[in-house]
Every structure is written in structure tokens, then in C-alpha cells.
Amino acid sequence: MRVIYLCQHFPPETGAPQIRVYEVSKELLKRGHQIEVLTAFPHHPHGIIPEEYKGMCYKFEEYDGIPVHRSWIYPSPKGSFWKRLASYFSFTFSSFYSMWKAKPTDVIICNSPPLFLGITGYVAAKFKRAKFVFNIADIWPESAVELGILKNKTFIKLATWLEHFLYRKSWKIATATDGIKDYMIKHGKKEEDVFLLPNGVNTDFFVPMPKHEGLIKELGLEGKKVFTYAGALGYAQALDSILRTAALLKEEYPNVHFLFVGDGQEKDKLLKLKEELELSNVTFYGSVPVSRMPEIFSISDYSIVSLRNIELFKGARPSKIFPAISTGTPVLYCGDGESASILEEHNCGKIAPPENPEGIVNEIRKLVELSEEEYKQLSENGRKLAIAEYSWSSIVDDLLRNIEK
Numbered sequence: 001m002r003v004i005y006l007c008q009h010f011p012p013e014t015g016a017p018q019i020r021v022y023e024v025s026k027e028l029l030k031r032g033h034q035i036e037v038l039t040a041f042p043h044h045p046h047g048i049i050p051e052e053y054k055g056m057c058y059k060f061e062e063y064d065g066i067p068v069h070r071s072w073i074y075p076s077p078k079g080s081f082w083k084r085l086a087s088y089f090s091f092t093f094s095s096f097y098s099m100w101k102a103k104p105t106d107v108i109i110c111n112s113p114p115l116f117l118g119i120t121g122y123v124a125a126k127f128k129r130a131k132f133v134f135n136i137a138d139i140w141p142e143s144a145v146e147l148g149i150l151k152n153k154t155f156i157k158l159a160t161w162l163e164h165f166l167y168r169k170s171w172k173i174a175t176a177t178d179g180i181k182d183y184m185i186k187h188g189k190k191e192e193d194v195f196l197l198p199n200g201v202n203t204d205f206f207v208p209m210p211k212h213e214g215l216i217k218e219l220g221l222e223g224k225k226v227f228t229y230a231g232a233l234g235y236a237q238a239l240d241s242i243l244r245t246a247a248l249l250k251e252e253y254p255n256v257h258f259l260f261v262g263d264g265q266e267k268d269k270l271l272k273l274k275e276e277l278e279l280s281n282v283t284f285y286g287s288v289p290v291s292r293m294p295e296i297f298s299i300s301d302y303s304i305v306s307l308r309n310i311e312l313f314k315g316a317r318p319s320k321i322f323p324a325i326s327t328g329t330p331v332l333y334c335g336d337g338e339s340a341s342i343l344e345e346h347n348c349g350k351i352a353p354p355e356n357p358e359g360i361v362n363e364i365r366k367l368v369e370l371s372e373e374e375y376k377q378l379s380e381n382g383r384k385l386a387i388a389e390y391s392w393s394s395i396v397d398d399l400l401r402n403i404e405k
Contacts, residue, residue: 001404002034004102006121007111008091010039011063014290015232016199016319017111017137023202025066027396036067038098040091043075045263058097069098081150088114099124107403109133109174115140115159118166133403134170135197136180146312172402179315179338195402199319200390206326208383209298216299219283224257225368227332228300230293231320233264238308240273244357245364247277253368256281261296263287297327302367306334309354314338322390325382332367334360348382
């Protein structure tokens, strides 16, 4: 089968969309399918295009064996909403050139967000006589409105019109969560035309490991019970509530330590709050490459996954859950809804109320007091779940069942 994957983000950038496109592409290649990725020059999260791409409008390369067409983007990491919009549209239009350079294809899978990239996917599918699959990881503009990022009523109206137009015109819709799938069906898409393409994990790479003693020593975590947050330090993650949780626990449980691995727009605010709360039980380690994440999980007793307390996130499945459970690291999920149900059903994590430091403290007390046998059960359950339902092999099996029809 011939497939084009159209996406704004791709490695060497890190993040859920990048990993999903990379892993699905590798799995398709391994099975003998033709795959080409059309993406932007690397720029996320710092908004800086690397030297080897500067001054270019287009470049074809192979990334770990995957044919990749890269085109120009106006990078805007922390600018105003309108600057980010300019960034989205710059790639929406430059990607038409990559589409022209790409081979004939049977299917175009287009990632959203950004929603506007669907314009390229839809038009290109017409010209290439290909089937258009819209891959929705976030319901936009609704999510931007709920988070208070988007307020211009005229723009919201236009974006909503485009959203529903693209949903109608897509051959099929792939969704990251059951909640988004239900949303699509309620908005008129036939159930047989919507399927799940969730975040997953490379279960051969993210495996349980002995504790990395060198890293424990480097971070001064000897004898500590480590709760790790690994991912983007963004507004949606409500990490200020985790710092306030640390403040409540620092006297009661001096052996509990919070480790933050990652970078993002909220980092400076979080560092300032750490200083204000005088948190000696919190370490910010910065970003690390994906290749080092198994060793990060090896020193972590629990992985924290946190979201803000808004209705929108009840349908979320944060990608950071799956590498954690694949390494046998139980998850403390500070949120409601779909992800909480998965973790509870399979008994591989505990649930705390979102943005509620007192409630999070109560769950951490329970986790700290777990017996060795109880902890082992959580760990083993997570690993089994990752292999059975969230390995890329099983996810691509389902993808092919849906697009080969």
C-alpha cells in the first residue's frame, strides 16, 4: 500500500505526534508498504530552525530509513496567538510543494492539530486521487476556546466552519481517543468511518530496567521515593498543583522527591514557584532525548501525569502514560475521564483529583505505603497492558484494517 503522512511535527523533535508518525511509519516500512512523510523543518519547542536547514525552502532526506520531505515554516514558539497562526499557515502552504514532489499514493493521512493542515491534505487528495484520512488528536478550535487561548468570535466561527467541512470531506477519521471518536459520530460521521489511532509505545525499547545508579547519584536521589513528571511543561498540565503538592509533603515525607524532566512555556513560572515555596524536594532536570527515557523511568517509582480540571480533558489519553507503564512504572494520574478509567480497569496506576493538591497528597500517601507485592502487581499489570493494546505493532494492525478497505 502507498501512504503519505502529512504532519507539522516529526523527529528529531520530541513529542506525542512526532513519535506516533515515526513509529507508525517504521512499522509500515517494515511490512513492505510505501510510506513518505511530509513535514516542516525541525523547530519545536524552541522556535529555532537548525543551521543545516536555514535558508532552505525544501529538502528531501531519509530519517532512519523513512523518506521525508521537509518544507519551510515560520517558527513561533512563544509568540502571540496570531504569530502561531502565521506559523501554522506558513507550513500549510509550503507543504503543497512537498506534496507535488511526493510519489503517487493511495492514502493521505493528515494530522490535526493544526486544523489548517487539513486544507493541504484535502486538496492534495483530490489532485492525487487518493483517500483522505483526517487524524484528529485534539478537537480544535474547541480546545483552544476552553483553554482561553482563542477568544476572537469571528475567527472561532470561521475555524469551526473549516473544522466541520474537513470532517465531512474526509474519507475516514482516525482519532487519538474514544472521546474524540464519540464526538465525531455525534457530529454526523458514520461509525464505520471513524476508527481509533491512539498514542502507543515501542514495547521493545521501553522495557523494565534495573535502577540506573549513576543517575541516582547524579541527582542526589539515594534512598528517595521518586515521583517523575516527564513531558512538556505547559499550561494544560497544571504542574503548579504538583509543586503545591510537594510543598504539603516536604515535612511529612522527606524521602518523597519530585523530578521534572522536560521543557516548555511554563518552565520559568514553575521555577519561580519552586523558589517561593522553598521546595528542596523538587528537581528540574531539563529535556533529555528519547533514548534516555528508559533510564529516567528506571529511577522513578511512579510517573505523574497531570491535566487541568476542564471538561475537555476527560476524553484525553496523554501519550506519556504508555512509555511509563511499558517500563513497569505505575502512573499517578491527576485527572478524570478516559485515561483514569483505563488505569483503574487494568490496575496499573492510581487516580487523584486534578488541580487538587490535598487530594493528590492523599493518593501519594497510599502509594508510599504500598507493600512490595502490591507495587509489583501494579508494575506487571502496566507492562502487560502496554504489550497487549498499545504496542505499535497492534496499533498498525488496526490502522491497516481500516485503510485497506
